[in-house]
Amino acid sequence: DGGITQSPKYLFRKEGQNVTLSCEQNLNHDAMYWYRQDPGQGLRLIYYSQIVNDFQKGDIAEGYSVSREKKESFPLTVTSAQKNPTAFYLCASSLNAGVGTGELFFGEGSRLTVL
């Protein structure tokens, strides 16, 4: 079945460590996104990528990094520079920017807790 797979579902990290969250899609979508979700704040865009080898900062990119070496994969690294990394992270994809209804397909999320 087609979809988006995020891993791990739960992750614990000590302060000062970098951690990478995986996001893979087999929907043949061009665009991929990372959102952060905090209680009462909705979803905030971290990074997004429209095509392979290209990505743009979202509203809260500081302390995060991404890569888009393959169409199917868009990993997110939470670096030690991110001051408050404990959150629920959601990856999404869409067919292409400006095409169709712009519907986003979401993964099941990764919950990161910094100890």
Next chain:
Amino acid sequence: GEDVEQSLFLSVREGDSSVINCTYTDSSSTYLYWYKQEPGAGLQLLTYIFSNMDMKQDQRLTVLLNKKDKHLSLRIADTQTGDSAIYFCAESMRNTDKLIFGTGTRLQVFP
């Protein structure tokens, strides 16, 4: 600036109708969306409405769009306990590939 606002909580009795409201700021949005999030999971698209429409009905769901007031609402008829979730409205920004999400409304359905 870009801002999508929703009330945080809504509590309804099973069988009643639920109405979740949303206000947005970008009058040039092409599409407006309603997403549903079950506990501990990702978001799923419930429905969407094109900006040149003022109403869309899909089974128990009715979406109303008031472009003049930049107000979007989602009505769920005959609300069931399985409808308990967080509901997000979102707008697409014209000529970009970004969606701007609201803060989410937590709907609680009690028997």
